[in-house]
Amino acid sequence: MKKRTTLKQLARELDVSISTVSKALKNSPEISQDTIDRVKAFAKLLNYRPNNIALSLKNRKTKTIGIIIPDIVHHFFTKVIKGVEKYANSKGYNVIVGLSNESFSNEVINMEMLANGSIDGFIISMARETMQRQDYQHYTETLNEEIPLVMFDRVVAEIPCDKVIVDDTKGAEIAVNTLINKGATKIAILTTKDYVSVGRLRTKGYLEALKNHGINPIRDLIIKIDDELLYEEDHLDVLEKQVRELLLNHTDVNGIFAVNELYAVVAMKVAKEMGYEIPNDLQVIGFTDGMLSKHATPTLSTISQHGESMGSKAAELLIQRIDERVNDLPKEPTKTVVISTNLIQRGSTK
Amino acid sequence: MKKRTTLKQLARELDVSISTVSKALKNSPEISQDTIDRVKAFAKLLNYRPNNIALSLKNRKTKTIGIIIPDIVHHFFTKVIKGVEKYANSKGYNVIVGLSNESFSNEVINMEMLANGSIDGFIISMARETMQRQDYQHYTETLNEEIPLVMFDRVVAEIPCDKVIVDDTKGAEIAVNTLINKGATKIAILTTKDYVSVGRLRTKGYLEALKNHGINPIRDLIIKIDDELLYEEDHLDVLEKQVRELLLNHTDVNGIFAVNELYAVVAMKVAKEMGYEIPNDLQVIGFTDGMLSKHATPTLSTISQHGESMGSKAAELLIQRIDERVNDLPKEPTKTVVISTNLIQRGSTK
DNA sequence: ATGAAAGCGCTAACAG
């Protein structure tokens, strides 16, 4: 196996010491212009490029950050990665991606694999299974080892680290308020089981909006979907069935708020099949502004989550922490940044 | 900044040498059971874990592979990453992601950044701009340095490396044949400019299918969209306009083949707005089986690209090459693996 | 059974 050019080779062939070469390459004033030129010319000739790994070992930092997400086949996470990558690259960092696939053990394995020196810090959104188990040991361990960590979207209060979230409750409230203002009088919500933090919070926003308008919530209208593997296979059938039943049992439902765009799109599909006209008979608002929302029929009004902003904000916070750690600066208290949401009005509302 | 436990520390505290500790930790027969036990116990106590970076430096391999894609906000690429990650993880590899964002310079920068020792090999799909320029120097350089490289989907013949592709031509042919068999007599194609290899090949398949059925191609029905930034912003307006014109000028078009799902979905939208009934008045088939296809109205018949299979196949080929290189095995000739496509029939065809 | 030493590629303090 051929090996890349090293300082050592350059030194030998130029008949100077390794450190001279090293210094020359960085234009050290210690070195004569003459040698600098010779070294550089030769280095270029042999296409010398420094070995990142050696630098990482030497500097005790890798200039790469690890992002661990539950699922990459998901527009929102993809946007976040994009934001992270953009900011990180601008600061000279690489991004290494780990997929937990919503599984606790995958999350643990991925974190351990990367925590062993491969990365300078983590950006994570928690796997569903981890939220269910409420076992955050691998997080606290990471923190104990003083590896910086910032969580986004699916966060939990017990873990003392920087966080980037969206105001889920408020976003949901805005959505439901809008529905009400546009004339919806009986509004259902399609949400997740409570252990998914964002689902819980969005449900809370829904309830608050109702309360503020003096509307009593109706248990039947709150559909908590067990979204195991939702994005994986055709487990959407379950969802379809539930929506159909909802619409059958409560024919006067004229508004639906869904906590993600997939639920919203499926709901629209079922409603259309049942003869509903959207938005005239039924108005729908989703959460997360992805591909589906833009291209559904009708196009879906939705609460935008600004994934890319979340990503770059998370990267910014993380890199701050890394600097703090590397330079032994005093530790700032952890912060939680809330990215504001906003409603994007499209065809599914009046 | 707190530092992680190292062999050195263990050695000092246990009052043995570093090499003893190292050996004990791997159960070397050279070491007495007694010391092994002591060392291990103490290591566990201090939560010792070997430093990946040091190992990488020592072993001259990183156990991580770099994947560079044009755009992550894209279902197909996302599937590929998933496949790569799955296979790579099973072999103990990590995956580091670089985004070229369809830009030549980003592609170059990303590759250089990673080629400096951070990764053992690349998996790449070429940026649009690179295809336009036809400047593949950074690829050949990488290859010259004997860094293994496998390309997928957007490949070019001039680069001598392993490749994973889909039979674009055949897939397109199947799509168009299907359209014809189901009664479509005048079929348009929505494709990309020719410099995008997959667009070109799919166009070729379209033309062949027509020829095989004795149908003469009509220039007006071949719409080559300049898809700069297509997925970025609302540049879809252009596409919409073109489809509208097509349908206006050729009212007897009753079949559309689109080289990706977005084009297909947009075409359906425009057609529906113009009063067409799909699939009765107009049948549509797309390429790539993503979220949009599944949830469009009507659901979109499409040629599946099997992104995840492509990803894991690419990872498999790459890791083979890495092994070959590391173990100085004789070099196999480069191969091109063709993943077979198949038609998924849904609501947009009869 | 244990340890010393060299080396992976690089930097930097220190000496000359």
Added chain:
DNA sequence: CTGTTAGCGCTTTCAT
């Protein structure tokens, strides 16, 4: 202006 040396964390050969 240039070179020697030590060290980042680890493995491995070769003494002892």
